[in-house]
Amino acid sequence: MKIILRNVNLVNPGQKINLSGTNVIIEGGKISKIGSLDPEDFKGEKKEFDLTGKYLVPGFFDMHVHLREPGREDEETVISGCNSAANGGFTGLACMPNTEPAIDSAEVVSLIKKQAADHLVNVFIIGAATLGRKGEFISPMAELKESGVVGFSDDGVAIKTAAILKRVLEYSAMYNLPVIEHCEDETLAGGAMNEGLNSTMLGLPPLPSVAEDLIVARDLLMAEYTNGRIHIAHISTKKSVELVRQAKKSGVKVTAEVTPHHFTLTDDSVKTYDTNYKMNPPLRTKADVEEIINGLKDGTIDCIASDHAPHSAEEKEVEFEFAPNGIIGLETQIGIALTELYQKKILSLEQVVEKMAVNPRRILNIPVPKFNPGEPADFTILDTDEVWTVDFNQFKSKSRNSPFNKKLLKGRALGVINKSRMYFMGEYFDI
Amino acid sequence: MPLTNRHLLGLQGISKEDIQLILDTTKTFREVLERPIKKVPTLQGKTVVNLFFENSTRTRISFELAERRLSADSVNFSASASSVTKGETFKDTIRNIEAMKVDMVVVRHSAAGTPQFLTRVCDASIINAGDGIHEHPTQALLDMYSIKEKLGKLEGLKVCMVGDIAHSRVALSNIYGLTTMGAKVSVCGPSTMIPRYIEELGVDVIYDIDEAIQENDVLNVLRIQLERKAREYFPSIREYSKYFGITEERLEKNGKDILIMHPGPINRGVELSSSVADGLNQIILQQVTNGVAVRMAILYLLGTLN
Numbered sequence: 001m002k003i004i005l006r007n008v009n010l011v012n013p014g015q016k017i018n019l020s021g022t023n024v025i026i027e028g029g030k031i032s033k034i035g036s037l038d039p040e041d042f043k044g045e046k047k048e049f050d051l052t053g054k055y056l057v058p059g060f061f062d063m064h065v066h067l068r069e070p071g072r073e074d075e076e077t078v079i080s081g082c083n084s085a086a087n088g089g090f091t092g093l094a095c096m097p098n099t100e101p102a103i104d105s106a107e108v109v110s111l112i113k114k115q116a117a118d119h120l121v122n123v124f125i126i127g128a129a130t131l132g133r134k135g136e137f138i139s140p141m142a143e144l145k146e147s148g149v150v151g152f153s154d155d156g157v158a159i160k161t162a163a164i165l166k167r168v169l170e171y172s173a174m175y176n177l178p179v180i181e182h183c184e185d186e187t188l189a190g191g192a193m194n195e196g197l198n199s200t201m202l203g204l205p206p207l208p209s210v211a212e213d214l215i216v217a218r219d220l221l222m223a224e225y226t227n228g229r230i231h232i233a234h235i236s237t238k239k240s241v242e243l244v245r246q247a248k249k250s251g252v253k254v255t256a257e258v259t260p261h262h263f264t265l266t267d268d269s270v271k272t273y274d275t276n277y278k279m280n281p282p283l284r285t286k287a288d289v290e291e292i293i294n295g296l297k298d299g300t301i302d303c304i305a306s307d308h309a310p311h312s313a314e315e316k317e318v319e320f321e322f323a324p325n326g327i328i329g330l331e332t333q334i335g336i337a338l339t340e341l342y343q344k345k346i347l348s349l350e351q352v353v354e355k356m357a358v359n360p361r362r363i364l365n366i367p368v369p370k371f372n373p374g375e376p377a378d379f380t381i382l383d384t385d386e387v388w389t390v391d392f393n394q395f396k397s398k399s400r401n402s403p404f405n406k407k408l409l410k411g412r413a414l415g416v417i418n419k420s421r422m423y424f425m426g427e428y429f430d431i
Numbered sequence: 432m433p434l435t436n437r438h439l440l441g442l443q444g445i446s447k448e449d450i451q452l453i454l455d456t457t458k459t460f461r462e463v464l465e466r467p468i469k470k471v472p473t474l475q476g477k478t479v480v481n482l483f484f485e486n487s488t489r490t491r492i493s494f495e496l497a498e499r500r501l502s503a504d505s506v507n508f509s510a511s512a513s514s515v516t517k518g519e520t521f522k523d524t525i526r527n528i529e530a531m532k533v534d535m536v537v538v539r540h541s542a543a544g545t546p547q548f549l550t551r552v553c554d555a556s557i558i559n560a561g562d563g564i565h566e567h568p569t570q571a572l573l574d575m576y577s578i579k580e581k582l583g584k585l586e587g588l589k590v591c592m593v594g595d596i597a598h599s600r601v602a603l604s605n606i607y608g609l610t611t612m613g614a615k616v617s618v619c620g621p622s623t624m625i626p627r628y629i630e631e632l633g634v635d636v637i638y639d640i641d642e643a644i645q646e647n648d649v650l651n652v653l654r655i656q657l658e659r660k661a662r663e664y665f666p667s668i669r670e671y672s673k674y675f676g677i678t679e680e681r682l683e684k685n686g687k688d689i690l691i692m693h694p695g696p697i698n699r700g701v702e703l704s705s706s707v708a709d710g711l712n713q714i715i716l717q718q719v720t721n722g723v724a725v726r727m728a729i730l731y732l733l734g735t736l737n
Binding site for chain 2: 195196197199200201202203204205206272273314317318319320321322
């Protein structure tokens, strides 16, 4: 079926394109035309969308998602996670290897790929950096690379020792794949919230920011020494942003991501003991958030990723200290980025697209969708003006652990197009 | 005049008027405790559950006695913090207990914020009997009552909390309550046991115990946990008692009449020498007696709110 997107604005910083009020025709899953329409174009079976005032951008890509399959299919599956991604405005994601078993073999990779094969959303896989994520032996990285993984990580924890990190960086450098690090010194780990006045007042075990900074510093030095590629996941402290900025200046191959909760919320939110504010890294202070915003503006932070971490209600509705870390984010993050960064003029729309569609793919060596006739249609449709209220009952994720429920946002994704399928206003159809 | 809140979760944010009301009411019940018959019918027909997820003989007995002396029906529920191990979640446990139609729940738990959590899943009035290293409001109230009983006032007094401040719910509640009542609070202990940013609560930090003795009217000495985990914060018991323990010699050296308090149980020879623990300056057992009266006052004030 032919799809005609009428009067739409095109933004793709990957190609330096910023066009307003044009038309895009998609046929057989590919772009067939961009520009003014002829009577010829309306012939045949077609579906038209008037997208006046809306934006067509390269499909958004979330490089930090926990799909929970295999192991915790009660919390999320590959399919429910992909539905959540599509509903949130994403055409691609990368899933983390802290499943049960961990993604440390070609077999687990192929299982996930098989589950995702028919979905609109492209699922890319991050392999474990070490066997079983235990930090003892490096994983079969060559085999994992051959089976399709796009990066390595022991996410959930940092790579255990400097010695094994060195080998992981050396080995992965053969394939130019990034090592994605959850930066947290394990001897300082275990707290329930950021160490500060709030942790003292709330009586919660503290997790100091220096636990993150230490590993960021270690990783940057090791990346420099080995000439390997390091990607700092969910950066959360002022110091870490400063360290990454410095390292980038001196040519270290480093990239960094931040989650929407780390650029919007502080540890003040924990005061209610609501476990939907418990995650790792924990929410930090105003000074940290401000430096993260600076880092987003000056490019120190390359991308925005959700760290979508589904947990069952039974597991989350417990004493704060006993609750697992993590919140879901696929279906709120575009709205939050547009509301908190674009509407507040911290980032331009180009920069938002860069950080949510272009850069994540570049980091993982995945081609960025292009606005050229003949190219596959892999797009997100954005409405930057719609004011809406988050309602977690509308989520397609299996889990509900979001601190953003009932939050008023301005801007959202109306739909996505990819793999000859379209998801628009809550419905899938083949195109 | 009733209390402004139907729960007692902590002393943070509790008004001076409310604290004053509790202390005044305590005085009434303190007198009841001196009578030959120590029981009043005030809470007849009310049901209180003592929900203890953490071992605590003293606090539990104090609450139980307070409940009985007010003629409330009380039941004890003791469980390890992980009744989850039986397959029942904490939330289910609470809902079950609430379904039995109780009016008040006294809760002790190793996890901070548990009383707040309870107010969201249960309709009863919640009294915090100690949550993790967060707050222990009834202990602070009995401490404040005891100071006032002995020294006649709280306003303008200088009170020092001594010991492991970072892992003490007693310290935090005392800091909030005493500060609200116009006392000046300081803390004294090894730097590893003083939480970061505590000064932002208006508290002075002292590392020299002699200075703490000289500067203050009251020392509220906390129990040092002797198990391995707590021991990671100081080199040895010997070193702790040498530099932070209160001994008779030390009090004499500073030549000062100072009130010594301790929430119990005491590690004799560690934070307090035996001679100080039994000495003339201490009011440790009065604190225990006042504890029953304070808890009667709180149960009465919350139990008769509606």
